[in-house]
Amino acid sequence: MKRVLIIGNSGGIGASLESEYSFRKWNCLGVSRSLHGLDFNEPETIQKTLSSIEGIFETVIIATGALTFNGYGPEKTIRSLTSQGMAEQMQINAIGPALVLSNIARLIPKDCPARIAVLSARVGSIGDNRLGGWISYRASKAALNQVVHTASIEFARSHPQLACFSLHPGTVDTPLTKQFAAGHPSSSASETAPILFNVIENCGAEDSGNFFDQNGLPVPW
Numbered sequence: 763m764k765r766v767l768i769i770g771n772s773g774g775i776g777a778s779l780e781s782e783y784s785f786r787k788w789n790c791l792g793v794s795r796s797l798h799g800l801d802f803n804e805p806e807t808i809q810k811t812l813s814s815i816e817g818i819f820e821t822v823i824i825a826t827g828a829l830t831f832n833g834y835g836p837e838k839t840i841r842s843l844t845s846q847g848m849a850e851q852m853q854i855n856a857i858g859p860a861l862v863l864s865n866i867a868r869l870i871p872k873d874c875p876a877r878i879a880v881l882s883a884r885v886g887s888i889g890d891n892r893l894g895g896w897i898s899y900r901a902s903k904a905a906l907n908q909v910v911h912t913a914s915i916e917f918a919r920s921h922p923q924l925a926c927f928s929l930h931p932g933t934v935d936t937p938l939t940k941q942f943a944a945g946h947p948s949s950s951a952s953e954t955a956p957i958l959f960n961v962i963e964n965c966g967a968e969d970s971g972n973f974f975d976q977n978g979l980p981v982p983w
């Protein structure tokens with residue numbers, strides 16, 4: 763039975779992906795902040811949590827992320843930027859996933875196809891940014907994309923059959939988007955999960971280092 767590790771299985775998309783993989787008879791292991799104490803604001807918990815996991819996973823999904831927290835929300839203008847808000851956004855959306863990638867190699871098979879899908883966001887695309895705003899969240903996802911791309915180059919040497927990529931999940935109704943959903947077309951997490959499953963599981967090593975959307979199409983950096 764194939765195994766999937768879902769980092770952030772307490773989130774809207776992470777929980778739905780866990781259900782989808784279980785439905786498809788994968789063996790699922792999920793870890794998260796609220797259920798297992800894996801907190802990107804406490805980086806020592808990352809190494810501690812991952813080192814307690816045994817075995818090999820054909821697929822790893824990093825489904826964590828935050829847009830609002832501790833009173834900070836996405837900025838409408840650069841004049842609203844705060845050092846603390848931007849630093850926390852970077853910590854949760856870029857540094858946390860980077861430290862997961864830094865500790866993940868021993869859980870990835872070297873002798874068969876494997877995938878690491880990291881949930882990013884289209885708004886992290888510099889090429890696609892025509893609206894402005896949300897500067898800390900955008901910047902943290904752009905940083906995340908650079909981390910994923912850079913890690914993929916290194917993984918290609920040690921894990922030649924691995925696809926490590928950034929994935930925009932589409933606009934999905936979850937706690938993350940709740941306050942911002944009005945007027946925007948969106949999908950439920952349960953509708954989205956089988957779509958993301960297909961994109962993730964159809965990625966091969968030739969796709970490593972790229973940034974895809976929920977349709978499997980490339981997103982400009």
Ligand SMILES: NC(=O)c1ccc[n+]([C@@H]2O[C@H](COP(=O)([O-])OP(=O)(O)OC[C@H]3O[C@@H](n4cnc5c(N)ncnc54)[C@H](OP(=O)(O)O)[C@@H]3O)[C@@H](O)[C@H]2O)c1
Pocket residue numbers: 769770771772773774775776794795796797800801802803825826827828854858881882883884930931932933934935936937938939
């Ligand atoms: N929903 C969308 O429309 C949308 C669009 C574009 C991109 N995305 C991306 O998709 C990913 C999942 O989003 P979602 O919509 O499923 O959001 P969500 O329902 O709010 O879930 C967020 C997840 O991130 C975890 N998390 C938050 N802060 C954390 C921290 N400090 N340390 C460790 N884990 C932390 C949460 O853990 P706990 O609940 O256990 O605290 C939860 O598992 C995010 O990267 C988001 O940026 C979502």
